[in-house]
Amino acid sequence: MAFNIRTSAQLLLLLSLIHFCSAVWCGFGASAFHRHSYKYEIASLQNNLLRGGDQDDSTERKYGRVSQNEYFLTPDQIEAFHRDGCITLEHVLTEEEVEPLCAIFDRFVNGGVAVPGKDFCDMSQPFGTPYDEWNLVNCMLPSRYFPPLQNNIYERITNHIAAQLFQSHNHTMVKDYDQLLNKRPNRTAAVFAWHQDMAYWPGVEALHMHVNTTATCTFSLALDDSDEENGCLRYVEGSGATKTLRPHRPVNQNREKGHALITDVRDDEPIRLAPARKGSITIHDEYVVHGSGGNNSPRRQRRTYVLAYRAQEIVEAERRIGFTHSHNDQVNWDTFEDGASHRNPQKTK
Numbered sequence: 093m094a095f096n097i098r099t100s101a102q103l104l105l106l107l108s109l110i111h112f113c114s115a116v117w118c119g120f121g122a123s124a125f126h127r128h129s130y131k132y133e134i135a136s137l138q139n140n141l142l143r144g145g146d147q148d149d150s151t152e153r154k155y156g157r158v159s160q161n162e163y164f165l166t167p168d169q170i171e172a173f174h175r176d177g178c179i180t181l182e183h184v185l186t187e188e189e190v191e192p193l194c195a196i197f198d199r200f201v202n203g204g205v206a207v208p209g210k211d212f213c214d215m216s217q218p219f220g221t222p223y224d225e226w227n228l229v230n231c232m233l234p235s236r237y238f239p240p241l242q243n244n245i246y247e248r249i250t251n252h253i254a255a256q257l258f259q260s261h262n263h264t265m266v267k268d269y270d271q272l273l274n275k276r277p278n279r280t281a282a283v284f285a286w287h288q289d290m291a292y293w294p295g296v297e298a299l300h301m302h303v304n305t306t307a308t309c310t311f312s313l314a315l316d317d318s319d320e321e322n323g324c325l326r327y328v329e330g331s332g333a334t335k336t337l338r339p340h341r342p343v344n345q346n347r348e349k350g351h352a353l354i355t356d357v358r359d360d361e362p363i364r365l366a367p368a369r370k371g372s373i374t375i376h377d378e379y380v381v382h383g384s385g386g387n388n389s390p391r392r393q394r395r396t397y398v399l400a401y402r403a404q405e406i407v408e409a410e411r412r413i414g415f416t417h418s419h420n421d422q423v424n425w426d427t428f429e430d431g432a433s434h435r436n437p438q439k440t441k
């Protein structure tokens with residue numbers, strides 16, 4: 093049977109017909125995964141058609157999740173990220189996509205995957221605190237310790253988003269590290285102290301880099317609904333805009349005792365909460381001052397899956413000096429050769 097399609101309207105009609113037939117077929121037992129991927133394929137085809145056709149590109153472009161591996165940001169979202177230092181994307185992953193990640197997450201935090209040394213710790217308390225007393229279970233580099241996690245749906249979509257955030261900066265953004273965080277229920281001390289991520293990381297000087305950039309976007313996927321009660325992310329709006337570091341100090345005297353750093357936030361600074369429903373994602377940059385409060389919910393945990401992307405030349409330079417974001421690395425915030433005045437006010441450059 094031959095089709096003779098002359099106009100965009102005819103093509104759209106045909107796609108709608110295919111969509112209808114697919115819905116009937118899905119009703120007879122196709123998996124949720126196939127239903128979702130089909131929906132994204134149709135949306136993608138329609139987007140391409142509208143972009144390539146005689147429509148005005150600026151008015152017809154679709155944003156958000158348009159295919160299995162694509163999520164398009166609006167220009168406003170990109171601008172807000174660079175201006176405020178943090179944005180939230182609602183409902184990026186479906187329930188069906190999040191559930192398998194939750195299952196792997198639970199294996200990690202319950203000790204079912206071996207995570208060596210300080211990469212399995214409570215960042216709100218000193219190293220050596222007994223596991224039962226932990227407020228906040230932190231696993232560094234889960235995809236290193238469980239390789240099947242690599243290139244999962246969350247990685248593929250965030251890879252697409254990271255590229256858009258830094259497209260105009262001409263950076264190739266690559267995965268730098270991942271991390272799992274679980275705030276146990278009813279742990280009011282499950283606090284992530286106020287900090288800037290760059291305070292933990294080697295700067296341009298310590299990396300001996302010729303490229304003057306710190307470009308980063310750190311994604312946090314909510315595996316549970318997170319809000320003020322169970323200790324969602326919070327940040328000081330616009331606090332990273334000048335790309336300067338505030339003085340930080342160790343939460344537990346030094347890195348032998350605990351990994352966490354803390355900085356001060358003034359009472360008059362604009363603190364914003366970043367609540368996120370399950371499947372939604374927050375994205376923050378490397379200089380915004382952020383942290384999170386304790387978990388005051390009697391029953392709800394707060395599980396978060398963090399994935400950070402940095403410019404390729406930074407990640408290569410980090411690895412050259414032996415920095416992988418493992419808390420077991422010898423090279424860490426207490427050894428960087430950069431004067432470290434922002435991590436220890438007593439030291440001066």
Ligand SMILES: O=C(O)CCC(=O)C(=O)O
Pocket residue numbers: 273284289310312323324325382383384396398
């Ligand atoms: O999500 C949180 O509670 C804080 C995580 C954090 O500080 C980070 O990912 O840099």
